[in-house]
Amino acid sequence: MVCQELHLRGGYRLNMLPEALLVSAPGKVILHGEHAVVHGKIALAEALNLRTFLRIKPRKDEKVRLSLPNIGAERDWDVSKLQLLREAFVDSGEPTAPTPEQVEKLKVFVGFMTGSADSECLALLAFLYLYLFICRKQRPLPSMDIVVWSELPTGAGLGSSAAYSVCLAAALLASCEEITGHLREGAASGRWTEEELKLINRWAFLGEKVIHGNPSGVDNSISTWGGALRFQAGNILSLQRIPVLRILLTNTKVPRSTKALVAGVKDKLVKFPEIMNPLLASINAISQECERVLGVMAVAPAPEHYVVLEELIDMNQHHLNAIGVGHASLDRLCQVTASHGLHSKLTGAGGGGCGFTLLRPGLEQSVVEATKQALIGCGFECWETTIGAPGVSLHSESSLKADVLQALNSS
Structure with a gap:
């Protein structure tokens, strides 16, 4: 264009x-x-x-x-x-x-x-x-x-x-x-x-x-x-300078209250500060490492960078579950995509809502289509798109x- x-x-x-x-x-x-x-x-x-x-x-x-x-x-x-x-x-x-x-x-x-x-x-x-x-x-x-x-x-x-x-x-x-x-x-x-x-x-x-x-x-x-x-x-x-990344975006169609989820994290932080503060600091470190990797990828992308991005996605999803904003529908999304060798996390408030799955370069389209059909079979909506638009x-x-x-x- x-x-x-x-x-x-x-x-x-x-x-x-x-x-x-x-x-x-x-x-x-x-x-x-x-x-x-x-x-x-x-x-x-x-x-x-x-x-x-x-x-x-x-x-x-x-x-x-x-x-x-x-x-x-x-x-x-x-x-x-x-x-x-x-x-x-x-x-x-x-x-x-x-x-x-x-x-x-x-x-x-x-x-x-x-x-x-x-x-x-x-x-x-x-x-x-x-x-x-x-x-x-x-x-x-x-x-x-x-x-x-x-x-x-x-x-x-x-x-x-x-x-x-x-x-x-x-x-x-x-x-x-x-x-x-x-x-x-x-x-x-x-x-x-x-x-x-x-x-x-x-x-x-x-x-x-x-x-x-x-x-x-x-x-x-x-x-x-x-x-x-x-x-x-x-x-x-x-x-x-950031690379354009291919993703599957999935809407679990499970309604949730952002306000209630934010309040729940705050309550846990007050109740368990010595547990929650390290978790939030670790999520911050994940964001910093992702930003660094994306900057390197914009100049000289390499397959190992996608491995790092996938690891960061997995770690952050576990952290988000630990702070109380996961949901069974999001667990199902992660399980389905993992069964096809892919890596997913929630995006946004959690508690349902949406998640995304990273599609690394060279991934066979048959794998993408099989994953989409499996997610649709769970009752989810699914789009193949890009971020960095x-x-x-x-x-x-x-x-x-x-x-x-x-x-x-x-x-």
Whole structure:
């Protein structure tokens, strides 16, 4: 795929944008450091090449339509009513965080009960918040048609809400001429400049705050920049050179409460500090060693590096079980993949949810297929994909897969 930096081609208004502007952003997996990161240790996150896609088109009928086919939601609003909302909603200056009053005002406008927090409600609130603030300088507010479709399952700890917020921020900023909205001639896809990415990320973080209240900022950052990030004590560092790794991503479909799992680790830490502190320190050392190995692999990859990565995966999974965030479904995932000579661990909160399996180079596809079928036979969902993927990107229509185009164009 041809990928070039984007360049602005003079000024334009929304009705002068291409017939359709297409944006995508990746999800994320935590390689190592989940739960330990809550206690000041390192976490390593990588961009997952299961992506969220957005199509934005101008309209001429003074309406704004948002379609979310994954959750069967579609809404449209009159621009005149949105302008009245803006006047009552948007104050002067750059927003730093959505206030509870603003969120409740949006809920009333959309028609949801106060306190409602289902996925449709939160997705609509995040869109309206970003639309009203990013487009606040437009007179009148722009009419547009937006469709968002995702390869990512929701509620699985894979950063689906962040990818949604990043896509919205990029598309709205481009439509309002705050960032570039055109590809170079002949380019299949493109990325924004560093300054433009910072702007996208800042707005996406506000969208995440509407959805989650107090997010860490990791998910929107990895979705914006792609590649890999190191996160520790609130500080986010992009890892400049990392290899792309093939994985199987498995969703056990076992629901879990992140809040309850985090609280359980904290309780154990209070009850057994001399046991838990060494475990968390050991998880931190695993993250540090993984970061070192990935850096070496980016320069001169060798088969022995994959052996080390597999050993680190096994050790961390045992540690995560020891601190109390394992689950029988995740044990089953590890047993099935181990029976095919592969190595897996949970990613994210644990207690069910998702895990990933490293696929080393040269692995026969028959082994991969047999493993996938065995996991599906357990009632799990399974995807063969990569991590270390590009961040938020602009696309030509010809560069997207047929199923993505069908999903975006049929809504």
